[in-house]
Amino acid sequence: MSRLVFWRLARAGLAIWTLxxxxxxxxxxxxxxAVQEALAEVSDVxxxxxxxxxxxxxxxxxxVRERLGLNMPLFYISQGSNQQEPTWQxxxxxxxxxQWATGLLHGDLGTSYRNxxxxxxxxxxxxxxxxxxxxxxxxxxxxxxxxxxxxxxxxPWWQRPVRTLLVTVHALPLFVVALVLLLAFANPDAFAxxxxxxxxxxxxxxxxxxxxxxxxxxxxxxPVSALTITAIPELTLQLDAALTQELHADYATTxxxxxxxxxxxxxxxxxxxxxxxxxxxxxxxxxxxxxxxxVVEVVFALPGMGRLLAEAAAARDYPVLVGGILLTGxxxxxxLLLADLxxxxxxxxxRWQS
Amino acid sequence: xxxxxxxxIDANNLLHVxxxxxxxxxxxxxxxxxxxxxxxxxxxxSLSKLAYDIRPTAAWDNGRPVTARDVEFTLKLMFCPGxxxxxxxxxxxxxxxxxxxxxxxxxxxxVCRGQALEYVEASGDFFILPEAAFDPRGQLRRFSLVxxxxxxxxxxxxxxxxxxxxxxxxxxxxxxGQVPGCGPYQLVKWEKDRYLTFRRKPxxxxxxxxxxxxxxxxxxxxxxxxxxPDAATATLALRRGDIDVYPQIPAREFARLRASPAAxxxxxxxTTSYDVVMAGFNTRRAHLNDALTRQALSRFFxxxxxxxxxxxxxxxxxxxxxxxxxxxxxxxxxxLIPFDPAGAxxxxxxxxxxxxxxxxxxxxxxxxxxxxxxxxxxMRYRAEGSLFSTVALQFQAAAAxxxxxxxxxxxxxxxxxxxxxxxxxxxYVGVRKGNPFMFNFTPVFHSLGIDAGNxxxxxxxxxxxxxxxxxxxxxxxxxxxxxxxxxxxxxQEAPIVPLFxxxxxxxxxxxxxxxxxxxxxxxxxxxxxxRVPKPSAxx
Numbered sequence: 001m002s003r004l005v006f007w008r009l010a011r012a013g014l015a016i017w018t019l020x021x022x023x024x025x026x027x028x029x030x031x032x033x034a035v036q037e038a039l040a041e042v043s044d045v046x047x048x049x050x051x052x053x054x055x056x057x058x059x060x061x062x063x064v065r066e067r068l069g070l071n072m073p074l075f076y077i078s079q080g081s082n083q084q085e086p087t088w089q090x091x092x093x094x095x096x097x098x099q100w101a102t103g104l105l106h107g108d109l110g111t112s113y114r115n116x117x118x119x120x121x122x123x124x125x126x127x128x129x130x131x132x133x134x135x136x137x138x139x140x141x142x143x144x145x146x147x148x149x150x151x152x153x154x155x156p157w158w159q160r161p162v163r164t165l166l167v168t169v170h171a172l173p174l175f176v177v178a179l180v181l182l183l184a185f186a187n188p189d190a191f192a193x194x195x196x197x198x199x200x201x202x203x204x205x206x207x208x209x210x211x212x213x214x215x216x217x218x219x220x221x222x223p224v225s226a227l228t229i230t231a232i233p234e235l236t237l238q239l240d241a242a243l244t245q246e247l248h249a250d251y252a253t254t255x256x257x258x259x260x261x262x263x264x265x266x267x268x269x270x271x272x273x274x275x276x277x278x279x280x281x282x283x284x285x286x287x288x289x290x291x292x293x294x295v296v297e298v299v300f301a302l303p304g305m306g307r308l309l310a311e312a313a314a315a316r317d318y319p320v321l322v323g324g325i326l327l328t329g330x331x332x333x334x335x336l337l338l339a340d341l342x343x344x345x346x347x348x349x350x351r352w353q354s
Numbered sequence: 355x356x357x358x359x360x361x362x363i364d365a366n367n368l369l370h371v372x373x374x375x376x377x378x379x380x381x382x383x384x385x386x387x388x389x390x391x392x393x394x395x396x397x398x399x400s401l402s403k404l405a406y407d408i409r410p411t412a413a414w415d416n417g418r419p420v421t422a423r424d425v426e427f428t429l430k431l432m433f434c435p436g437x438x439x440x441x442x443x444x445x446x447x448x449x450x451x452x453x454x455x456x457x458x459x460x461x462x463x464x465v466c467r468g469q470a471l472e473y474v475e476a477s478g479d480f481f482i483l484p485e486a487a488f489d490p491r492g493q494l495r496r497f498s499l500v501x502x503x504x505x506x507x508x509x510x511x512x513x514x515x516x517x518x519x520x521x522x523x524x525x526x527x528x529x530x531g532q533v534p535g536c537g538p539y540q541l542v543k544w545e546k547d548r549y550l551t552f553r554r555k556p557x558x559x560x561x562x563x564x565x566x567x568x569x570x571x572x573x574x575x576x577x578x579x580x581x582x583p584d585a586a587t588a589t590l591a592l593r594r595g596d597i598d599v600y601p602q603i604p605a606r607e608f609a610r611l612r613a614s615p616a617a618x619x620x621x622x623x624x625t626t627s628y629d630v631v632m633a634g635f636n637t638r639r640a641h642l643n644d645a646l647t648r649q650a651l652s653r654f655f656x657x658x659x660x661x662x663x664x665x666x667x668x669x670x671x672x673x674x675x676x677x678x679x680x681x682x683x684x685x686x687x688x689x690l691i692p693f694d695p696a697g698a699x700x701x702x703x704x705x706x707x708x709x710x711x712x713x714x715x716x717x718x719x720x721x722x723x724x725x726x727x728x729x730x731x732x733m734r735y736r737a738e739g740s741l742f743s744t745v746a747l748q749f750q751a752a753a754a755x756x757x758x759x760x761x762x763x764x765x766x767x768x769x770x771x772x773x774x775x776x777x778x779x780x781x782y783v784g785v786r787k788g789n790p791f792m793f794n795f796t797p798v799f800h801s802l803g804i805d806a807g808n809x810x811x812x813x814x815x816x817x818x819x820x821x822x823x824x825x826x827x828x829x830x831x832x833x834x835x836x837x838x839x840x841x842x843x844x845x846q847e848a849p850i851v852p853l854f855x856x857x858x859x860x861x862x863x864x865x866x867x868x869x870x871x872x873x874x875x876x877x878x879x880x881x882x883x884x885r886v887p888k889p890s891a892x893x
Contacts, residue, residue, distance in 0.1 A: 039441060197591055299584050
């Protein structure tokens, strides 16, 4: 088992490294856009006080390239400029990829092009806001789906309307759900029960700890609800369908013949088998936990990974972007590994086959 | 020193003071840290000297006076290697030396390369930083400004410059509030992507001035800037009273709010900004390199309809890139370009285009070398928002009515800039930011700007001469005449089609008073705002 885990981890590590390298090389091929972003935008140039000469423009571009470390060759090898006969030249270790890879091995993800802050600290700060939001929503959605699916599988009278409602909510985009919650529960024309944005207000700073916790919970209520509401239908409908299928299996009939009530059949016999596809879904939530929820972060004006990465992509802040992709990619591959391990735990047939 | 956005400029205006600052009400620069506008002396035909005096009361937080040494240090810092100062380098390169006077530490003279009316404003619109805080041993004094400006990137590193750059970056990276300023506010809290809180200094040097100039007024004790990306959320926050002012509010939210019962508690302001929405033609393309074709295509834009559709009637149509609110410079003798597809047909025929006999065959003409040209266009615009896509769709529909196919190319913001620079478009739609102070069009319309800011690739000896004459004009009257001629020339040559100037929309709580709004960004002055005093309870 441990050997299997080791090999899976090694393969996942290699895949993450390859993913990050490809993203690094592809993004840094477009370094001109980052340089342009650091200087005035072409389409929005103001009428300026002095005309810069071509030499001054080139000098400014060269200075930006040097400051951002983009003046070095991109990779160990590069194609020569001879148009007639393409040639390859060796650049040695003095190249952007080597610098980045060496830094990464030492835990240095580089510095942001936009504000010069270390990428690791920016990602860490964003994660500290994102994880409580997405983590809470994921836990609540899983618990709600487990509870709801078990009751739905028992065929109560409200099974059909609830399934219809779940399918309807499943069809709604996240931004619609978020805006409906905002306009319903943070609106002076409806119910102004919750704050409209942020995690706290500047005026709250300096209040007591319990007051700050209460403020934080009030601010998190609507964003967490939006994420939870949109995650519940998929998990519930899948688990409900799997449970319904399992309850038609012979072992469930046998359990009922032994005199067990329907609830006990679901909890003690059908649930574990029905959970297998749901485990994959839960594992899929992990990268989403790390990547953040850009829609909810924008609607409720929350800081987090989603906004950080979206803004980094728009501003061509490649170090932040590559760091974010590295983190999200790692979370996805680890999620796949975790899903496999859960399968081993949940289904003895897989253990025996392997 | 990083490329600032408007929010950063607004925040810095609270922490720091420039020699001169624009007055949002009368759209003119006035003295801030300086006692008055600089006295200008022209030296020969290639140098200017601008003499400034710093207000005697101006002081840093530790009581030290702000001196000419601080101005000199700030300018040198803009050219210090190892700092993200590339934009500042190009912007202030025209200042070649700072002449200080040991006997009068608050008097100095800026020696500038060239002569231009704009130098009065341009020489004084940068924040002054304290030399003592960053360079207590005065190591930068051994370099002249020109030395630093001419310093090659390959020059061996200098330990003094390196340590100075490190000190500055450490202060900037830790907390921008750690960079000491002589402005009225201190940054007491900055929660990234959430809010910034500024608190007024209890003792600020400008309090001793009588009367306090509007640029130096600082009435609110605390200012909170909240970052709310979504317009619906920001509108809710305003209605709940969580925020007092909502600047740059989108047109639809503005109209919706004004029509709602909540309007009774709010004040609504709309002024014309200096940002012009315009289309540009790639004059390097063979089928767009003649003025008649461009004039014809200009008539496919329904500027009045677009203004109504996208800005709900606010904003202002224009004949050129000078705002109509600049009465002395705006050429009001020119007619607005009409939405006139029939007139466009006639102009296209004059340009040598022939419409095919069957629908769908489009327009063709033979070039001078006998090649057959087809009139079909690719229109590029930023994908975000609905403004540009509305303009593009309207143009496409109007052109389709005359059998001219237009391919729309909505493009991500960064890729859009790259495409414009590379000339990868036939027509583009965008916004050009302007101001009422600077009229040097060399980067955007001169032949020297081709392959850089001159995205349309248009230039002619006449336009180059006119642009140079505007930049070198020796009086405002003469410059106004030249600017009017320039607008006429641009309308005649039609490399661009200025459609309308965007409005600045602001909604504010009625509990506020003394809110000055204007056309300059950010559209209002935060530092003059006061709350309406609550009526005292009856005895």
